[in-house]
Amino acid sequence: MSETLTKLSYQAFQQGKTYFGVVHKTLSSRLMNLIHPNLGHRGKPMTQKVLFKLQQRMNQLLETDWQDTEKGVYPESLLFDHPWSDFFRYYPMVCLELPQIWERSAQKKHQEFSPEIETDGYPSYYVQNFHNQTNGYLSDNSANLYDLQVEILFNGTADPMRRRILSPLKQGLKAFNSLPAKQIRVLDVACGTGRTLRMLRGCLPQASLYGVDLSPAYLRKANQELSEIPGELPQLLQANAEELPYLNNYFHGVTSVFLFHELPAKVRQTVIEQCFRVTKPGGVFVICDSIQISDSPEFAVNMESFPLLFHEPYYRDYTHDDLVGRLEQAGFENISTQVHFMSKYFIAHKPA
Numbered sequence: 001m002s003e004t005l006t007k008l009s010y011q012a013f014q015q016g017k018t019y020f021g022v023v024h025k026t027l028s029s030r031l032m033n034l035i036h037p038n039l040g041h042r043g044k045p046m047t048q049k050v051l052f053k054l055q056q057r058m059n060q061l062l063e064t065d066w067q068d069t070e071k072g073v074y075p076e077s078l079l080f081d082h083p084w085s086d087f088f089r090y091y092p093m094v095c096l097e098l099p100q101i102w103e104r105s106a107q108k109k110h111q112e113f114s115p116e117i118e119t120d121g122y123p124s125y126y127v128q129n130f131h132n133q134t135n136g137y138l139s140d141n142s143a144n145l146y147d148l149q150v151e152i153l154f155n156g157t158a159d160p161m162r163r164r165i166l167s168p169l170k171q172g173l174k175a176f177n178s179l180p181a182k183q184i185r186v187l188d189v190a191c192g193t194g195r196t197l198r199m200l201r202g203c204l205p206q207a208s209l210y211g212v213d214l215s216p217a218y219l220r221k222a223n224q225e226l227s228e229i230p231g232e233l234p235q236l237l238q239a240n241a242e243e244l245p246y247l248n249n250y251f252h253g254v255t256s257v258f259l260f261h262e263l264p265a266k267v268r269q270t271v272i273e274q275c276f277r278v279t280k281p282g283g284v285f286v287i288c289d290s291i292q293i294s295d296s297p298e299f300a301v302n303m304e305s306f307p308l309l310f311h312e313p314y315y316r317d318y319t320h321d322d323l324v325g326r327l328e329q330a331g332f333e334n335i336s337t338q339v340h341f342m343s344k345y346f347i348a349h350k351p352a
Helices: 002-035 048-070 076-080 084-107 140-153 158-176 195-203 216-226 265-278 297-309 315-320 323-330
Strands: 185-189 208-213 235-238 251-257 279-290 333-340 343-349
Touching (some): 002 076, 002 084, 002 140, 048 076, 048 158, 048 333, 076 195, 140 158, 140 216, 158 195, 158 279, 158 343, 185 195, 185 265, 195 208, 195 216, 195 251, 208 216, 216 235, 251 265, 265 279, 279 315, 297 315, 323 333
Parallel strands (some): 185 208, 208 235
Antiparallel strands (some): 333 343
């Protein structure tokens, strides 16, 4: 009985997030069309058939999310781990940010940063106003709003999509079952605000967790968020994923969530090779990112519209890229893929 009630609570919780995301986007789109009527015509409208398939995929995602808790992949508490304090504190700021986003998009000012933002020393591909957000990934305000913005973008399913890395990661780590849990090391590449690391801690309570990111602002936010949960604090470092500051063969598992579609093709290969280098023989590398044309041709209209509505300069190339081939080129083997809602997963293993 309690399990049924928990599942119903989870479904109601997710449904509430979905409705909120839909209402927010509907109202903001209407306001945008009044202020910047040309912006609304950049993306193609979705047909009823596509909307129905999207709903089917979302339902499948949420059912898989629940089933993984039943299998013991992660505790039920992760299903309800929502940053409510950030929601009430920052949602008004998300709304106030919208006119600036629309203006920046209309003017195509995609490399515009405030004078106080230090941009020297970052790779040129990173100095972008991704999603048209103010100061890209280089301000504390951006870090504070990011998770809420992504949840709204995906109608409340960003966390369930992130959690799909946990099952293949745990499965891959079984190769090291002879080791004490505390000796297992897992790295999250482009850890951002630490949202994925928070889930990894819930899934692997005794493992040593590490996170690396280019943004000092996002790392500050990650440190704040991760210090609030039980367990050893993950070790965070500011660094470029093209040159991971770790020893060869150091990590039993490596993850990366929503990174590769924001990298130029050549850099994608470099980052994959770096992840191969730091992964132990027998270790596992799990990527979560956007769906691609090859696996989801029925959603081509969504993939075509996304970089037009949001500033994502490398997304179109990503949707046609052969990441399995890139992983094989780096040396990974036994590569499999999964698709859950609007995300695709690559599970690759380093030869033992």
